[in-house]
Amino acid sequence: MAADSLPRETEVLVIGAGPGGYVAAIRAAQSGADVTLVEKDAYGGTCLNVGCIPSKALITATDIAHDAEDADRMGISADIDVDFGAMTEWKDGVVSQLTGGVEKLCEANGVTLVDGTASFTSENEVTVDRDGTRKGAIEFDNAIVATGSRPVELTGFSFDGQHVLSSTHALALDSLPEELVVIGAGYIGMELSTVFAKLGVDVTVVEMRDQILPGYEQDVARVVSRRAESLGADFRFGERAEGWTPITSGVRVTTESDDDERFEYDADSVVVAVGREPVTDTLELSAAGVEMDENGFVQTDDQTRTSTEGIFAVGDVAGEPLLAHKASREGEVATEVIAGNAATVSTRAVPAAVFTDPEIATVGMTEATAEEAGLNPVVGQLPMRASGRALTLDETDGFVRVVADEETGTIVGAQLVCPDASELVAEFALAIETDATLTDIATTVHTHPTLTEAAMEAAANAHGAAIHTPNR
Template sequence: MVVGDIATGTDVLVIGGGPAGYVAAIRAGQLDLDVTLVEDDAVGGTCLNHGCIPSKALLSATDVAHDAANAEEMGIHADPAVDLSGMQEWKGGVVDQLTGGVEKLCKANQVNIVEGRAEFAGEHEARVVHGGEGQGSETIEFEHAVVATGSRPIEIPGFAYDDEPVLDSRQALALDTVPDSLVVVGAGYIGMELAGVFAKLGTDVTVIEMLDQALPGYEDDLARPVKKRAEELGVEFHFGQTASEWHHTGDGTVTVETEPAGGAAADGGEQAEVEDAESEDAEDEGLSLQAEKVLVAVGREPVTDTVNPEAIGLEPDDRGFLQTDEEARTDVEHVFAVGDVAGEPMLAHKGSKEGQVAAEVIAGEPAALDYQAIPAAVFTDPEIGTVGLTAEEAEAEGFEPMVGEFPFRASGRALTTGESDGFVRLVADEESGFVLGGQVVGPEASELIAEIGLAVELGATVEDVAATVHTHPTLSEAVMEAAENALGHAIHTLNR
């Protein structure tokens, strides 16, 4: 203990107040444990304050403006004016409402919230340093600890986030003026979501990706409609390239230099096409791209260095993650890790479930993690939702997959919304009929994937899904029709 510290004790110390941490704290409080939650920024973490919620707010707002301006086919003619500062004020109100709600829930469940940065100081001891001059520090003794410190944007060499034109996702989401032009480094889900936001606001957007397609890691037929829609919005793509440096051009813009990604580009095909005005072959030479701002969105890394893990015997792996078992427990018996620090997939809802499990295990309740039915969503235009196994993954695991699909162009509800790109795909086991997974690209995919996730979790069969009467006309009918298609008796599409 440091001289001058205030010493307190708690049953459960939760380090980090994001969706994983605050869920762990609230659930532990519900189970009558004494809980202390330490957060050094704002309760709600990156997700509520600077990530998931702010980005979806801007996505929704820009969709309203874009849809209104492009609804001539429906007989609607409009030219909406966008006030980005006003949009940011509205977004801030949404964030404040949610974070305020989380704080109230914590207090209602007797969670003691402490502002500061916590780091381990011994086997059952942590030191919390409070921000601000003269605020001091305190020592907290605990029986159990839950590490929920989240993740941060990966910074690439030569593109420091404290350089004014270079932005991480948090800074991009806080802009109150629309940049005329933007280079996005990385075509993953963050890069593609924000590329869409700014393209709909009128920004000239160029995306650089070292691999051979947008949204690498997703199946090609899921990513293709997203790339096509982005190109329709004016987004330009350069694949097989990495950003190497940037420099000011003297007129309020910067020039971003790229170089070939060293063999990462594909041999060809629609996804690997590179349109380069300076060079016919972007794989052989780099590019010079001019823009007002540069958004670096190449992924996120776990934040474990701030908690002094060595002091309690924790050893992060070579990527910085803390390894855990099915109870969210680390190698140190009384220490748990939840959320992004516990490894892939780095999803808020996965972290929340881990936080709940950790709290219940600490309280002596039977609880364990089951990752087979954790969905993932990309909030691009159109959206992507996935859960469980793909057909290829199912085959690799020894199943004989049966697959059913239904295109949104055959959905009456999709056509009435003007959004009919994409499809629903259901993957099941031929022998047993059990639903193994599904993939959706199209309108409201992030919502539709929940039904398939429930089928996987419950061990439902494809016959169960097909036999469930769905309201007409709805987008969810596409899930039923995909199940019927797998069985060979879909009504509103040709059977496979």
């Protein structure tokens, strides 16, 4: 339970109880520091409450329903009845269990919890407001800012929770719409589009660029795009969302192409998923002299230090990549630095996953970025149609690709688009972190039949020694 009264002083003040903040608070307390954690909304932050966890719960549920309904080739016929209300209740139960667990873990480690909004008044003090009332001030020796990010509002599309939805609103719907327009084909837009398409919603995705998942290699994105189209998603590339108007049945969204051609799409609601922005508006960072970049993210070094001595920033508020696991690692680094230990944030082996169908996961360099870095890359790849386990799962779209330095064989990156890519990428992340080589993975005995064999075969393929696919 949060403290009724504020501590006047604390050694380590953490602002924000998301994956960066609560991990930092617990780790600092474990090192023997007196720690106070201030949270204005819900413990667990965006990830646990309105992001990673609820979205993955819905993805799992919809995958089960869709797979059961689409198993005719396996000799299975099923008449699936989806109770969306019950599905949402189950999803909310998962969220409640995890967020409650965060609070208990903090308390068990001796962290003082404070409900409220913290604002800096100087380099070593914040005030805390609760329900619009000033509750007091807290002096600190060190502070860790971990306030996260929120969905960006598109001009002309202010979130109202009814006609115009953020990702948070979309994950909290209590009934299924018949039609949705989704603006943005990035990872959030694609995950939501896949969920709703599998539930039978008529989904139109508007993307101003020429492919889904901008920033990912085209052959990776193409696999997911084809699958989404087979689910019924309609992609409108090269169109900018200009505005919307209410109609009897919901909304009418207007878009415009580069050659000034205009289009209109009717739907129950429109979901805007065009990115995220840092949450700093209540922090009064200028009072502490903390500098931000042109996009509003707090500037930090590789030890999570800000421009002000004794103030650190971790997670989304400190900029890309906006990943929960990156936030947690930064939280640990911040507490290590505060404790006087040597620790830095390494970004060379931070994996990223998109929970589409199939999943995408990447880590390290692509072939192109390896060349830009001055390496002579060698690439190995296994198509999933050559994987026995993928065949038994009836999931043969996609591939596993590994990138290495040709001279040393050291693995520098991997790109996966396949079932369970989010799990399989860990082998490559570990390989990069430990400077493992293609030979290390190719000669490691992998269980058969498993999807992990694809990593072994891709590594062997880079050497021209793969057994189950033609070698390059």
